[in-house]
Amino acid sequence: MTIYAQSRSGGEGTHLLEEARRQLAVGELPGAIYHDPEIFELEMEKIFARAWVYLAHESEIPNAGDYVVRYIGRDSFILIRDENGNVRAHFNMCRHRGMQVCRSEMGNASHFRCPYHGWTYRNDGTLVGVPAGKEAYGDRLNKEAWGLIPIPRLDQYNGMIFGSLDPKAPSLDEWLGDMKWYLDLFTRRSAAGLEVIGAPHRWMIDADWKLGADNFVGDAYHTLMTHRSMVELGLAPRDPQFAMYGEHVHIPGKGHGLGMIGAPPNIPLPPFWGYPEEIVRSLKENYPSEAHVRVAEKLNFVHGTVFPNLSILNVMIGRDHVHPPTPMLTFRLWHPIAPGKMEVWSWFLVEKDAPEWFKEQSRLTYLRTFGTSGVFEQDDAEMWRGITRAAGGEMARRNRMNYQMGMDHLAPDPNWPGPGVAYPLDYAEANQRNFYARWLEMLEA
Amino acid sequence: MSRTAVDALEILNFLHHEAHLLDAGKFNAWLELLTDDIRYRVPVRVTREREHGPGIIDHMSHYEEDRYSLEMRIKRLETEAAWAEDPPSRTRHFVTNVRVEPIDDRHVRVYSNLLLFRSRGDSPNFDLLSAERVDVLRRTDGGWKLAAREVVLDVSTVPTHNLAILF
Numbered sequence: 378m379t380i381y382a383q384s385r386s387g388g389e390g391t392h393l394l395e396e397a398r399r400q401l402a403v404g405e406l407p408g409a410i411y412h413d414p415e416i417f418e419l420e421m422e423k424i425f426a427r428a429w430v431y432l433a434h435e436s437e438i439p440n441a442g443d444y445v446v447r448y449i450g451r452d453s454f455i456l457i458r459d460e461n462g463n464v465r466a467h468f469n470m471c472r473h474r475g476m477q478v479c480r481s482e483m484g485n486a487s488h489f490r491c492p493y494h495g496w497t498y499r500n501d502g503t504l505v506g507v508p509a510g511k512e513a514y515g516d517r518l519n520k521e522a523w524g525l526i527p528i529p530r531l532d533q534y535n536g537m538i539f540g541s542l543d544p545k546a547p548s549l550d551e552w553l554g555d556m557k558w559y560l561d562l563f564t565r566r567s568a569a570g571l572e573v574i575g576a577p578h579r580w581m582i583d584a585d586w587k588l589g590a591d592n593f594v595g596d597a598y599h600t601l602m603t604h605r606s607m608v609e610l611g612l613a614p615r616d617p618q619f620a621m622y623g624e625h626v627h628i629p630g631k632g633h634g635l636g637m638i639g640a641p642p643n644i645p646l647p648p649f650w651g652y653p654e655e656i657v658r659s660l661k662e663n664y665p666s667e668a669h670v671r672v673a674e675k676l677n678f679v680h681g682t683v684f685p686n687l688s689i690l691n692v693m694i695g696r697d698h699v700h701p702p703t704p705m706l707t708f709r710l711w712h713p714i715a716p717g718k719m720e721v722w723s724w725f726l727v728e729k730d731a732p733e734w735f736k737e738q739s740r741l742t743y744l745r746t747f748g749t750s751g752v753f754e755q756d757d758a759e760m761w762r763g764i765t766r767a768a769g770g771e772m773a774r775r776n777r778m779n780y781q782m783g784m785d786h787l788a789p790d791p792n793w794p795g796p797g798v799a800y801p802l803d804y805a806e807a808n809q810r811n812f813y814a815r816w817l818e819m820l821e822a
Numbered sequence: 823m824s825r826t827a828v829d830a831l832e833i834l835n836f837l838h839h840e841a842h843l844l845d846a847g848k849f850n851a852w853l854e855l856l857t858d859d860i861r862y863r864v865p866v867r868v869t870r871e872r873e874h875g876p877g878i879i880d881h882m883s884h885y886e887e888d889r890y891s892l893e894m895r896i897k898r899l900e901t902e903a904a905w906a907e908d909p910p911s912r913t914r915h916f917v918t919n920v921r922v923e924p925i926d927d928r929h930v931r932v933y934s935n936l937l938l939f940r941s942r943g944d945s946p947n948f949d950l951l952s953a954e955r956v957d958v959l960r961r962t963d964g965g966w967k968l969a970a971r972e973v974v975l976d977v978s979t980v981p982t983h984n985l986a987i988l989f
Contacts, residue, residue: 482868482877482978575882576868580980605903610894697890698897720979725882740881745891749884750864750985752898755906758984766945 390415393774394820401813404781404806408773411585412765416820417716423820424685425450427543429552431687431710432456432466434726435536436572442485442500448712449542454528455479455489456538459501464533466540467502467525478525483576489525498525535564536571537708555796556633556683559626562673563691563706566652566660569729571706574740578723578749584761585768586686586719587816589711592757593680593688594634595625595808598782603756612695612702612746612753616641620678623803624793625783632684632815634797634808639675648674650704651693653735656728668794682808684815686711694753696742703735705743717765723748780813782806830922833932833959836966841915844988849896852988857960857969862887864953864973864989878974884985885973895988906986913987914939917955925958929969932957936973940987949982951975953989 393416396407410416432447433456444457446469453469455478467489469477476493479486488505490497497506502525507518530541532549534557539549546552553560564571592599597620600613607613623638640646649657650673664670678692688711693704710722725743727736747754767773783805793799800807836855843852856862864885870877887895898904916937923931934955941948958970973989 481870481874484870484874575879576866578866578882578884578980579978580983580985582983584983602903603905606898606901609901609903610897612894697888697894699890699894741886741891744883744886745894748882749980752895755984755986756904759906762983 390419394419394817396774397813398817398821400777401780401810401817404779404784404810405777406780406813408768408776408778410768411588412717412768412773414716417713419820420713421450423822424816425542425713427541427546427819428685429530429532429539429541429546429549430685431683431708432538432540434571434573434708434724435464435533435538436570436726436729437483438464440485442487443483444479444486444500445483446479446481447540449528449540450713452542453477454540455525456540457486457500459499460487461501463501464531464538465500465502466528466531467498468528470526471496472504472523472525496523502527535560537564552631553633553683554631555628556631558669558796559635559681560683560689561665562669562676562679563689565663565665565669566656567728567730568659568663571726572729573724573726574736575725578721578744580721580749581714581718582721582758582762583718584758584765585717586711586713588761588764589688589709589719589721589757590682590684590686591809591812592761593690593709594682594812595627595636595680595803595806597621597623597625597636597638597680597803598806599757599760603760604753606756607694607746607753610695610698612698614641614644614646616644618804619644621802621804623678624790625800625803625805625808626793626795626797627808627811628797629811630815632812633682634811635679635681635689636803636808637672637676638678638680638803640677646677646693650676650679650691651702652704653732655730655732656735659728659730672795682812684812686713690747694742694746696738696745703738703742705739705746707743707747709747717769780806780809784810829930832966833922833930834920836959837917837920837932837934837957840968841917844915845913847910849899849988853893853896855966855968856889856892857962857967858889860887860889860892860968861970862892863971864975864985867975867978869978876974877978884975884980885989906984909943911987912939912941915989928961930959932959936989938987938989940982951977951980951982951989955989 430449438458441460454466456466471491473496478489478491495508504520504523528540529544600620601617619641622641627634682688688709691706693702695702706726708724712720787800790799790801866879866882868877919935921933936953938951954974956972959966960969
């Protein structure tokens, strides 16, 4: 790629990376990393063409033929359950002239027929029909060699389906590493598993994708200012610093991280996020270890990011200023579109076997707080677009942003029962530093 | 004028007045126009083949509100920390193609097209949202009130950075 070649020979992107490397060692980063065309191109090539990227939850395609169209970088894939129940992801481009063979976002199909010339593929990707094949190609066309191109790598963890464009990528198991321990907290509360309700919210933000990942990986600190309206109205606990009271956990070398927040002092909150007794009973039976139960018992607000761009939020919050808080779970993807521009994909999930009344309350809580119109989400988007706009100029190259929270004065928590490195206070930026260390490592590889 | 013609004029005035209140930031006055049992919904839409209909998702919405949650959103705007709308967006609700359909003595169904303009900050860029609204209006002692609103957006992926604005 030309732009990359330019950066290799000393373009702005490389210069910024060298600067970022130097600064990160002392807990700083250049502001321009959030809005730089060459950094964006490098991210496409070095991160999104190599990472495991979240595609869907298995419950979105429960039956044979069910499909959803999903993206990695600029590439579109048809994620489909074939007639044998296997999940496959086909690159959404006809092998003949390259037309997208699927133009709807979701559905059920036994075949995909290209609207350009009619090449037709079975839902397992095999080319089965070529109009006027005999006349047009004689015996030349070996259909078996011309099926839809499968995604290079596809795997799942507890129903979370990921794909990678890199045939040589490490296994998903290795990619997630110790993050799996924490994913179990959200995905293994019930033997029935989670289900996505409806379809994801999708919307555009003129902001860099890393800002979403950065916010969820470790930024408990912003809640006191950004979400102050929610504290005032009682949708969040009436202590502006409530998000400080938690563990700040990162997985070294992987870029993943979470904040595991419980009740603030003097504000009693129910154990296990306030989930109804059916789910609490079920998680005690289904969690893979006693340590999971012990940790979950003290949780009310959990935020996290799976490197590079999947974030998870599992929090008990109010659906309005009158009703008591309800726990809800959302997965969200900060999908890079262009320099300074992302598309957000946000899913609501709930345990399949949860009581119906709870599913409904949890769903409403999600869509009013963290969906497109979410009263928390709104204020985050305002911050991220403001940062992105400020980061696009000359001065942002010189602005050293401060990522030093918790450096030197916070020591790891020796009593934390989970894996990774944990600090006993979520007002820290070790997770963010770990995220950007991984980001730099991939960009410079 | 006939009763129907009077009603039609009142309803048109209601829609225009309501749009004015939203654009002028008079949100508490807007709340006064809603019934206590208001149902306010903006469903998520997805792209499907024609045979599968308009692609409206039943179980996920951008908005799915009742009186409490709409009040919460307005109260939020009155705090000093509603950053998403302070400074406020400049909005303009263009309401056209109004059709009124009687339901019963007290209710009418009102279809309208909405073009919603939004501008934020000093950027010359703006966002446009186009939608069909299907409202149920109720005749009360205090005049017409909005009892239900469904807003069917003409987009799948929402082109604006949040829906901190009302339809």
